[in-house]
Structure formats: structure tokens, C-alpha cells
Amino acid sequence: MDNDNEFIHVDEEQQTPQPNNAQAQIVSPGRGYHWVERSLSEIFVPHFGKWFLAGLIYSLITTILPLLGIILAALVMILNPLFFAGGYLGAHKVQQKTGEVTPQQFFEGFTHPRKFALLAYCGIYILIILAISFAFFSAIDVEALAALNWEVMQSGQDQLAVQAEVKALAELIGPYFIWMFLSFVALSLAGWFAPNLILFQQQNPLAALLNSFIGGIKNILAMIILVLVMIGIAIIIGLILMLAGLIISALMPPMAAELLMNTLVGAILLPIIIGIGYISYREVYLGDVKKSQNSL
Numbered sequence: 424m425d426n427d428n429e430f431i432h433v434d435e436e437q438q439t440p441q442p443n444n445a446q447a448q449i450v451s452p453g454r455g456y457h458w459v460e461r462s463l464s465e466i467f468v469p470h471f472g473k474w475f476l477a478g479l480i481y482s483l484i485t486t487i488l489p490l491l492g493i494i495l496a497a498l499v500m501i502l503n504p505l506f507f508a509g510g511y512l513g514a515h516k517v518q519q520k521t522g523e524v525t526p527q528q529f530f531e532g533f534t535h536p537r538k539f540a541l542l543a544y545c546g547i548y549i550l551i552i553l554a555i556s557f558a559f560f561s562a563i564d565v566e567a568l569a570a571l572n573w574e575v576m577q578s579g580q581d582q583l584a585v586q587a588e589v590k591a592l593a594e595l596i597g598p599y600f601i602w603m604f605l606s607f608v609a610l611s612l613a614g615w616f617a618p619n620l621i622l623f624q625q626q627n628p629l630a631a632l633l634n635s636f637i638g639g640i641k642n643i644l645a646m647i648i649l650v651l652v653m654i655g656i657a658i659i660i661g662l663i664l665m666l667a668g669l670i671i672s673a674l675m676p677p678m679a680a681e682l683l684m685n686t687l688v689g690a691i692l693l694p695i696i697i698g699i700g701y702i703s704y705r706e707v708y709l710g711d712v713k714k715s716q717n718s719l
Contacts, residue, residue: 445624445708446640447616451664454706459656462698466514469674470524474694477513478530482689486682504545504618508532511619540621542635544628548614555606563595597665612639612646619704638707649699664688 482633485506489496497716509531516522525531530540596603620626626634639646665682671680705711 445620445626445634447634447641447707448710449641450645450650450706450712452644454642454703454712455610455645455650456652458645458649458699458703458706459652459695461702462695466517466596466698466701467521467695470517473526473528474513474525475690476526477692479686480526481529481693482686486686486689489588501542501545501549504529504541505532505538507618507697507700508535508537508541508622510694511622511701514698514701515623518705536621537622537625540628541618544617544621544631547628547632548610548617551613552610555610559603559606562599609636612636612643615639615646615700616704616707619701620708623704624708642707645703649703660688660692 485499485503488499499577506529507528509527513524513528517524532541535541613632613636616633616638617628620631621628624631652713660687668684670678671683674680675683
């Protein structure tokens with residue numbers, strides 16, 4: 424159960440906090456855990472069947488289409504912000520009790536008035552990633568990187584050869600590893616709140632990316648707690664999937680079993696992640712920090 428000390432800016436009589444020009448507030452580090460708890464108790468679990476069906480449809484499309492070619496895989500990646508936007512719209516309806524999750528929930532972003540802003544956000548985000556990648560590849564010895572025996576590392580049969588190749592790779596990227604890590608963190612923070620800011624605060628893509636980064640930096644401790652909680656959940660789910668995978672693999676061909684497992688995992692995890700993103704947005708930008716309505 425939530426601790427009252429975890430709450431800030433809470434008005435007990437105010438059920439729906441009003442927007443405050445989307446200025447990021449600092450919340451308690453412990454809220455990182457409660458974002459997960461509220462996502463499960465307020466958004467996912469009470470509507471599990473509907474979320475699972477919507478997630479299953481999305482997961483089938485985004486799992487199968489990339490297998491049909493690189494063009495379709497790229498298209499899925501480009502359109503992903505619209506799929507996620509549909510999920511955030513569903514989380515908003517459920518949390519605000521203004522509607523129900525529909526089977527086509529993850530497609531609602533395609534008809535939303537902010538769809539072009541979301542596509543622009545995706546384009547800008549990809550350009551930033553490409554620019555950072557280009558900078559790193561320009562600094563690293565690309566020829567030496569290409570000369571590595573990647574087949575040996577992937578096969579993993581000759582342990583001595585694999586260790587030699589891994590050591591050579593570490594020597595190449597080692598001097599830049601800390602900058603790669605910081606770039607990854609910065610990109611993650613910039614993208615975490617941005618879709619919700621575009622959808623519900625009508626911010627332009629650049630402003631949303633910057634505001635999301637600022638909100639993430641202000642609440643970096645809560646974000647770290649969130650990551651740790653998610654790692655714990657991932658370990659538990661991984662153990663369950665390992666057992667389920669052994670059973671399914673005995674009944675189905677390996678490729679079909681892997682496809683089935685990936686689809687089911689996506690159908691369950693995506694709605695939870697969507698709920699975490701939406702709840703964290705409300706707490707950081709709207710001051711909607713409160714006890715879970717349906718504590719687990």
C-alpha cells in the first residue's frame with residue numbers, strides 16, 4: 424500500500440487534476456514503484472480481457488509483418504508511435520472512466536487529430552538516433568569493426584575464439600562506452616513522456632522531446648526505481664516463459680513456438696508498459712500523485 428509520504432501536491436477533494444502547462448514536477452523516488460502498481464491496479468488488471476485482446480491484435484501484426492521483409496519492418500517501426508498513442512488513449516479512457524478499451528484500441532492513434540505530430544516526432548527521434556550513431560561510427564574504427572568474426576561470436580562453439588573476438592570488440596568500443604550509455608539514457612528520457620505530451624498537452628514534437636527529457640532528469644531517481652522494478656518483473660516473467668517455452672516447444676515446431684511466445688508476451692507486457700507511461704505522465708506533469716484506487 425502507498426505511503427502518504429510518497430505523495431506531493433495532492434488535493435484530496437480534487438479527483439481530476441487540471442493541466443499546469445505541462446511543467447514537470449519532482450516526485451518522490453518511490454513513485455517509480457507506484458507507477459507500476461497503479462498501472463496494474465487501475466488500468467490493466469480491471470480490464471485484463473479487453474487489454475489482452477487489443478494487445479494480441481497489435482502483437483500479431485507487429486510480430487508477423489517484420490518477418491515479411493525489411494520494408495514492412497521499417498514501416499512498423501515508423502508507425503509505432505501511432506500504435507502507442509492508441510494505447511495511451513485507451514489508458515486515458517480507463518483511468519478517467521470516459522470509455523472502454525476496444526479490440527482496435529492500438530489503432531485509434533491513426534485517426535487522432537495529433538497523428539501527424541506523432542509521425543513528425545517519430546521522424547525527429549529517428550534522425551537523432553541516426554545522427555548519434557553516425558557520430559559513434561565515425562569515431563570508431565569501422566574497418567576494424569567489420570573485420571571482427573561475427574559468425575564465431577554468434578555460434579559460440581569455440582569459446583577461446585569467442586573470447587578473443589569479444590575482447591577485440593571491447594577494445595574498439597570501450598573508450599566510447601560511457602558516452603554510448605549516456606546517449607541511450609538521454610534518448611530514453613526524451614522519448615518516455617513525449618507521446619503523452621503531444622497527445623494531451625498539444626505540444627509540438629521538439630518541445631515534447633525536450634520537456635520529456637527535462638521531466639526525466641528531474642525525476643531520475645524515480646526512473647531508476649522504475650527500471651529496477653521492471654528488471655525484477657522481467658526476471659520473474661523470464662522464468663515463467665522458460666517453463667512455458669519448454670512445454671510449448673515439445674508440442675510445436677521451434678519457430679512456431681517462438682512466434683507464439685513472442686506474441687503472447689507482447690499482448691501482456693505492452694498494455695502494462697502503456698499504463699506505466701500514462702500514469703507517470705499524469706504524476707509528473709499533472710500532479711496526479713495519489714493512492715491507487717484498487718491497490719493490489
